[in-house]
Amino acid sequence: MEFLRLLQPICLAMLFILFMLWRILFSCWLSPIRAYRKLQTNGFAGPPPTFPLGNSSEMRKKKNTDSSSGSLNSIHDIHSSVFPYFAQWNKSHGKVFIYWLGTEPFLYIAEPEFLKQMSSGIMGKSWGKPTVFKHDRKPMFGNGLIMVEGDDWVRHRHVITPAFSPANLKAMANLMVESTTKMLDQWNRVIASGNTEIDVEREITSTAAEIIAKTSFGLNYENGRKVFEKLSTMQVTLFRSNRFVGVPFSKFMYPKQTLKARKLGKEIDHLLLSIITSRKASLADHPQQDLLGILLAGNHGDLRQGKKLTNGELVDECKTFFFGGHETTALALTWTLLLLAMHPDWQAHLREEIKEVIGDKPLDATMLGRLKKMEWVMNEVLRLYPPAPNVQRQAREDIRVGDLIIPSGTNMWIDVVGMHHDPALWGKDVNEFKPERFKDDIHGGCKHKMGFLPFGFGGRMCVGRNLTMMEYKIVLTLILTRFSFSLSPNYCHSPAIVLSLRLTHGLPLILQPL
Ligand code: HEM
Secondary structure (H helix, E strand, O other): OHHHHHHHHHHHHHHHHHHHHHHHHHHHHHHHHHHHHHHHHOOOOOOOOEOOOEOHHHHHHHHHHHOOOOOOOOOOOOHHHHOHHHHHHHHHHOOEEEEEEOOEEEEEEOOHHHHHHHHOOOOHHHOEOOHHHHHHOHHHHOOOOOOOOHHHHHHHHHHHHHHHOHHHHHOOHHHHHHHHHHHHHHHHHHHHOOOOEEEHHHHHHHHHHHHHHHHHHOOOHHHHHHHHHHHHHHHHHHHOOOOOOOOOOHHHHOHHHHHHHHHHHHHHHHHHHHHHHHHHHOOOOOOOOOHHHHHHHHOOOOHHHOOOOOHHHHHHHHHHHHHHHHHHHHHHHHHHHHHHHHOHHHHHHHHHHHHHHOOOOOOOHHHHHHOHHHHHHHHHHHHHOOOOOEEEEEOOOOEEEOOEEEOOOOEEEEEHHHHHOOHHHHOHHHHOOOHHHHOOOOOOOOOOHHHOOOOOOHHHOOOOHHHHHHHHHHHHHHHHHHEEEEEOOOOOOOEEEEOEEEEOOOOEEEEEEO
């Protein structure tokens, strides 16, 4: 009897261990293999994976050998340096194939017609985001608009979209002028002290952070800086550690980074929650016209009726705005300054246009729409150096593309850099800086409308693109009217992916006041 009583907990413990082993075996081995077989029987192939790393070790090896700085001759031909493994597999497997991140199969897509057919019948709310990235990026975006799915995505998008309306954005123009002018005054002081070389990447990034802190949260830079610094540290911790994404238990291989990212995530949540709580308390007496103020003012009604975000959701959206709102725009501007430094003729064209459109009048948001050449330049920069270098999806239903079926649950990786640098879509001059491509064609002469995707596609297209366009034009106009610039001999060209497409060694420019 006594023996039986002792046996019971041991049996239960063994059952539990067996259950856990079964779950691990199922999620790390059986389920991915089943997904892989399904993809294979549906006609998809790719580089052979090994268990449990998939193709990750091959990808890491290629990255380590191929991502050295490029020569200035083929400077913009970046696909083979930022995604050397994809460039290699493009040659052997074409523009649609399967590769593995750990035990997660991904369908790689760099073929616009395939993308068009795949996405034509799918609404924004019916797309998923790969579960492996949702876990991986949780401290960064939580369940903000970039990651949320289904009816929750509809509710978030419904509350957020009006905050980015042209009327609301116009009210932010003065704040942008103010922060940029402060930066340029500082450049003048540095130059007056005898130093004509400035790392403009650092300067633009911190001004873009100041702009988003003011336009999103009505914060001065000091308060915004705290959130910004923690987010930047988290980004580097999460995305520069060369981790094995998708490999089971890989987070235990880097416990220090995992714990650091989690701790930073909590600190940021805490900071943002205190900002939101105090803003809510003062909403009636001090309504503010920044993004958070507009969100809070519109955020009434019943959660179930789809009109309201909880405090936790607001925190996640603020993180998303902070990250999505400053880094991508700062990168668009920084890559532009690199290209304009290399092409002084385009600096001159833009100055001429600014003179015609704005003249000596104070800069005002209503004038910006007439800066057409600046739009061509922006598009060409986003084509050559897209700050968001890829877009990811997960199928939530079986999707038919011609004779092929993409099974529900399939992860997809859309290679934006690959499509933007594909000579079959853009012609032989694909790697040349030619803003005039966009003169009479919003697709820049690309042979397929879905070959140019700097802001994503379909219902999930970037919600902040109008804000970006306004900030881009204001900052660039002010820089061009006050300075001419050329590339410093200290510049080292080494674009790299750290979630976004970034410059590894900054952008030192030689500046000359006009
Ligand atoms: C040059 C600047 C920018 C670029 C290149 C860019 C790029 C993108 C891309 C490619 C997507 C689609 C992601 C996907 O489909 O998975 C996206 C979505 C998004 N972007 Fe941007 N973005 C920029 C600026 C901004 C700004 C300024 C904000 C906000 C302040 C912002 C907020 C968002 C949000 C919230 C989404 C998710 C939309 C949804 O899924 O419904 N972005 N962005």
